[in-house]
Amino acid sequence: MTPETYLPDKKKDPMLLVPLYEHPAERPEAWERLIRGADRLHSVVLNPGSGPGAARDERFASVAERLREAGVPVLGYVDTDYGRRPHAAVVQDLLRHRDWYAADGAFLDQAAADPELLPHYGRLTVAARAAGARTLVLNHGAHPHPGYVELADLLVTFEGPWDAYRAAGAPPPWTADHPAQRFCHLVYGVPPGEIAARLAGALAAQRGAGVHCAVPGNGPHPWGTLPYALETAG
Template sequence: MKTLLVPYYEHPAEQPDAWDALVAAAPRIHGVVLNPASGPGAAPDPAFAAVAEQLRAAGVRVLGYADTDYARRPHAAVVRDLLLHRDWYGTDGAFLDQASADPEALPYYRRLAVAARAAGAETLVLNHGVHPDPAYAELADLLVTFEGPWDSYRGLAVPLWTAAHPPERFCHLVYAAPPEARASAAVHCLVPGAGAHPWGTLPHALEPAR
């Protein structure tokens, strides 16, 4: 069962063993977020293009990262990122980060969802980091309803409206997690990393042997 959504923000040339571990774990991986430079970067990166091709060949969704700055980033800038991810790295999905959870921002994300699908995104992920207004479930294939440290995750309350949707529609991204940590979401990623850059580590079960 594909349960892992992995945002791994390290360069393939610097961490080749970790990227090899992601490819090897393909049967367990729901998707990998590709993020060369807080987006696609200024120019194509051959190393990221190569790992994206390997992941796709292994049957893994490759999701292009784009920051939405809680609905403050211009629509055209976000769409440009998604198009560059598609053209340079062959991404087949989109991971929209810093997504607003407020109902007032729904028109912004509704328009982005249409544009992402038109750009070839077969899978659309909205990373709210919290439980958003229930209407967001109509826009995306997967909602990230928690992003934060393990200490906060252990007390997570889940709103009743989520029961109206399949468990596979929700994802939890947890950092500073101990090896024995377990997720309560069907799709998840629990990593040991902490501090300003926790997503430079893989889930415990995928860490390559030293």
């Protein structure tokens, strides 16, 4: 059965991890839709300035508080630069997210995928837990060495455009040893409309990802848009 013919019931669609990289003052309606869609959300990535920013931003603090009150984990965005960023700089960002926005999770972006850096990411995940991260996400953007699955609650094993996602092959066999809720796919450039959005969810489910986000945004800043289901929410 192809994904085009397998369009699952909405109640069975993967949960949404949403990286909304827009300031609440500039896109207040998008943040309102995000908060209203709390029951569909796995988590939300908070990214005030390619990380926590240089100082606490009251508007981001406000939306983070409202998301937590709605039961949605708030993940502080931290760039790891594929293992090149110093440990101390990553930890500083983790602590700022905790202290400024009460983030209860961490989204470690540009995570390396090769086994040689497993010890480095092991130390980072220990630091993230010590900083209060109850939900820890590693964004590899591709399937990493299987050893990484032991470090985090969720691995992002695909990030890329819609055409590449549709053409992607089956996941590696080792992923079948773990629940779908341990894997996430992030897709941008998805055509607008319910059919494409449902197809994206079907592909994620078929490929063993219990969490996903598929947005219409494209270009250098695709994560300024919401998934179709949230964009059209009342």
